[in-house]
Amino acid sequence: MIPQSESLTVEFKSDRKRLSDTELVEALVCLANTEGGELWLGVEDDGQATGLHAEHMVLTGLAGMVAARSSPALQVTVEALKVGGVPVAKINVPKAQGEVATQAGVYVRRRIKHDGTPECVPMLPHERISRASSFGLVDVSAQPVAGSTLADFDPLERERLRQAVQQYGGDRVLLELDDEAMDGALGFTQRLADGTRVPTLTGLLLIGRESVLQQRVATHELAFQVLAQQAVRFNEFRRFPLLKALDWLETNFRPYNPEQELQVGLFRVPVPLVDMAAFREAVANALIHRDYHRMGAVHVRLEDDALVISNPGGLVDGVTLANLLVTEPRPRNRALADAMKRIGVVERSGRGVDTIYRGMLKFGRPAPDYGRTDLHNVVLSLPTVPADVAFRRMVVDAERNRNAELPIDSLIALAALREFKRLSADALAKHIQRDAASAKRTLEALTEAGLVEAHGNTRGRSYTLTAAVYSVVSDKAAYTRQVGFGSIQHEQMLLSYIRQHGQIKRAEVMELCRLTEGQAKHLLKRMSDAKQIVMRRHGNLTAYVESQ
Known part of the structure; x- marks a missing residue:
């Protein structure tokens, strides 16, 4: 029953000499301030159960003691167990929604050392604010930047902002405002009690002078790297304001993003290595949602087989890899995200992930991969494998017939059927991160559109691409293999x-x-x-x- 070893969420504590209440509460607070977990009392560091001290044999009141000696009160559950005939206690610790301290005002958190073993370390002030922002309790981007004045705003960046509103189709009402009104509308300044205005982090990040950003926002940095066959072809780091940074990244990326043209009827459809809408959305998301309390650059790295975009700061609370497509937007830096939406740089509905997925799937490429994301970094990999031109032609024809873009769930379904050949509604539900009923509606809509074919009765129904689709993608034999067996x-x-x-x-x-x-x-x-x-x-x- 005892885990094999200690980890980020598992702690062993010996109780042979009676573990003090102070040490016990500190260890539980440490777990709560990370990911929660379980503390095994009466177990040595090597996982051997040595039993509880005589004073801990009766565990009634232990949970109350922990609640009384932590702030806010930490609610744990205690289980009395026997392992090999030896009494131990398993204390289950929930993840704290914010940060918890001991009664003595000690803030600690858990981390993994270089050798893979866990330890408790003090939570520094910036780490406490960072944790609060990941829960949506604090919006750092809306806070004033100490020591900054209105003179730190760059007039050239203001002009770049106005041009960006026109270029990206942002809120044109902004163009009718003077500088002071625009600053207020976009959250660039905050008015103090004496009536003076001071720049916020959002203001400095968007229209601040580069020298000021280097001095007052030391965590802001971005890098563009091109790595080809273990050779470094491009490797530059910058601290530009965000709009200038996006222009700089896009300008440097374009020479490495060749296009071919696809003729569909009378139209020529570009087929780039990386869809520029997906590129822009992914890079902007990394800059907007990064943790500005963590050192480290936003990396945009073109490798041999993928474009990899990473940013410091893990996913915010409530967002996981299993609900990334369907969860409500939860920006870490809300004021900054709202400003970028009004300017038009990112998807105004907050569904930028859909744009990234669409930019990959419509060309027959694999879906975006967030698999390397961890507690400290969000890592997005966009595969740059050759596009499936026939699949792209099919998508263009389908969208032209319905006079609208295919829903993202439909694109995911077509891509999954192309890869796995045959799917049920239950299987597709995992891909679109919805329930089976939603997956079935998606498949039935594609069936009505003539792209998918249903097989079997209602209960055990499965789906394949139609013969017409297999014909378009030049794989007629695959259709026969899938449905030809009577x-x-x-x-x-x-x-x-x-x-x-x-x-x-x-x-x-x-x-x-x-x-x-x-x-x-x-x-x-x-x-x-x-x-x-x-x-x-x-x-x-x-x-x-x-x-x-």
Whole structure:
């Protein structure tokens, strides 16, 4: 029952000499200020259970003591267990929504050392603010920057901002405002009690002078790197204001982003290495949502097989890799995000992730990969594998027929069917991060559009791309492999398998005939009713053999 070793969320504490209440509360606060977890009292660092001290044999009141000696009160649950006949206590610690201190005012957090073992370290003031911002409790970007004045704003960056509103189709009302009114509308300044205005972090990041940013926002830095076959072709670091930074990154990236043209009817459709809308949205998101209390640059790195964009600061609370597509927007720096939306740089609906996914999937490339994201960094990888031109032509034709872009769920469904060949609604639900009912509606809509074909009954229904789509993508044989096996062919395959191996299980039927569980059940029942096969039970296992 005891975990094999300590980790970021597991702590062992020996109780042979009676662990003091102060040490125990500190260790629990340490877990709460990170990811929560469990503390095993009466267990040595090597995982050996040595038991509770006599004074801890009765655990009643332990949870109350922890709550009384922490602020705000930390609510833990305590379980009395026996491991190998030795009494131990498992204390479950929730992740704190903010930060928790001991009664003595000690703030600590948990981290992993270079050797992979955990330790508790003090939470410094900037780390406490950083944690609060990740929970949406503090908006650092709306706070004044100490020592900064209105003279720190750059007139050239103001003009760049006005041009950006026109270029990106932002809120044109901003163009009618004078400088002071625009500063107020975009949250660039905050008015103090004496009536004076001082720049906020958002103001300095967007229209501040570069020299001021270097001095007063030391954490702001960005890098563009081009790495080709282990050689560094481009490697520059800058501290530009954000709008200038985006222009600089886009200008330097374009020479490395070749395009080919696709002829669709009378139109020529560009097929770039990386979709520029996805590039701009991904880079802007990294600059907007980074943690400005952490040192480290926003990296935009073009590698041999992918464009990788990373920023300091993990995902904010409530956002995970499993709900990235569907969760409500939760910006870490709300004032900065709102300003960039009004300027038009990022998606105003807050669904910029959709733009990034669309920019990859519409060209038949793999979906964006956030798999390397951790507690400290968000890492986005955009594969730069060759585009599937035939798939892109199919998407263009489909969107022209409906006179609108395909919904992002439909693009994900088409890409998944292209990769996995056959899917059920339940399987697609995991890809679009929605429930099975939503996935079924997406598949049925694609069926009505003539892009997807349904197979089987309602309960065990599965879907493939249509013959017409396979024809467009020049893979006609794949369609036949997927749907060409009729019921008689399935029966012959099943009987041949039994003759070779003596019996067959339902899971083997699913794999052999590429059927869903419901379809496999239906096939086995039909053959049993026809006396072609007989069911045999061996304990909890069920198999089918040929009738004699």
